[in-house]
Amino acid sequence: MNLTQAFKIAIKSIAAKKARSALTMLGVIIGLAAVIILVSYAEGQNQQMRAYYESLGNNVINIQASSWDSKGISDKLYDYCLELDEYMLGVTPVVQMYNQTVIKYGAKTLDNYNTSWEESPQVVMGNQAFSLCNNFTLAKGRDISYLDVENYNQVCVLGSKMAQSLFNYVDPVGKSITINGVPFEVIGVYQEKDPNNMTGMDRYIVLPYTMNRVLNSSTQMDTFVGKAKDASSTTKAITMLKGFLQGAIPEGTGYYDVRTPNQWQEEGNEQIKMQQRFLGGIAAISLAVGGIGIMNIMLVTVTERTREIGIRKAIGAERKSIIAQFLIEACMICGIGGLFGIAVGYIGTLIVGKASFNLILLPSPGITVGAFLISVALGIGFGLYPAIKASGLQPVDALRAE
DSSP: OOHHHHHHHHHHHHHHTHHHHHHHHHHHHHHHHHHHHHHHHHHHHHHHHHHHHHHHOSSEEEEEEEESSSSOHHHHHHHHHHHTTTTEEEEEEOEEOOSOOEEEETTEEEETTTSOTTTOOEEEEEOTTHHHHHTOOEEEEOOOOHHHHHTTOOEEEEOHHHHHHHHTTSOOTTOEEEETTEEEEEEEEEOOOOTTOSSOGGGEEEEEGGGHHHHSSOOOOOEEEEEESSHHHHHHHHHHHHHHHHHHSOTTSEEEEEEOHHHHHHHHHHHHHHHHHHHHHHHHHHHHHHHHHHHHHHHHHHHHTHHHHHHHHHTTOOHHHHHHHHHHHHHHHHHHHHHHHHHHHHHHHHHHHHHHHSSOOOOOHHHHHHHHHHHHHHHHHHHHHHHHHHHTOOHHHHHHOO
16 A cells, blocks of 8 residues: 555545544544643642752751650750761751741731731741751851850841841841841841742741740740761661650650651652642543544544445455555544644643743653654554444445445
8 A cells, every 4th residue: 555645645534624623633632731731730749849858958857756744855855866966967946936926127017827928927946057957058147156045145047038028128137127026136048948939948037946935935845857967877867866765755655756858758759659640540531532532533434435445445455455544544633633732731831830830841751752652542542443444344335325
């Protein structure tokens, strides 16, 4: 069979029924675009999550511990973490404000209960190792010092978003703000760390943890963040911390949890993979519907061209040439629909990426190639039955068709 001629016949057949061909392609276009957009959306979530964990830094250890029957577990845990200096570069308590937080500078007021998410302040207390352990970098001014903690100094360091919200273009260093009516001097500003505002780290206002007594009327701490020297030290420190906490908090008297962000990242990756499979499955339903539409149209085409098939078979055309002719036509419909579907998928992915993650998100080359191959496979899979049916027509019966 002459393939060039077969392609010409297929193009002529598709062009002769433009509206019908376009509607048939529409199912493939929508299905492929849905697959590309949904899978790319899940990949965008993955990128955002990776960026978040990268911002936390390497060899970070998160520790939570609380005891209901004994007092002072936080002090004992803190002291034990300091003893692990062979493995740890530093450790800091992480204490947050429990209640409503009102921040004021001049006429500007930010209230975590009534301010929008983008500007809602988060007051966090730590020590001189807070920046090291949480991977913050100073942009200007100085960081919290050991003496600030020991002397209960009313000082603070602002995240980049909080500095912008309160001071706009004015240099905050040396200025004073009030937190629930208590004055604090701004001694520094951190570099931007969370551009997508995913966790609000750029909205932090970091104070010495000894201010916990003043702002929360408490000295209890149940959350700590440590920074290990390397991956090997991280593993050893976690093992020793779990052993210490197991002995310090007997079963049924409290709880503890020691882990690295890497463990959360692995769990998050598994969830995203499950989501990708789920979203891909939903989109595959659209493709299946589009494929059924192709089969239906090809069956109609076979009926319309029954006489043509009879003539070709009467002059010696083999079954395989008839099958090839209809498969080529089905694949061309799906292939053209696939190209349009990829284009729509790219545009949709750009829109979704900007709207959801504020990222320039593009489908991966693998998704693009895979989408096109799927579209061609649809043509073969759903066009095969009509093609076989066409090739099985008897010449005499086909020639009688009107």
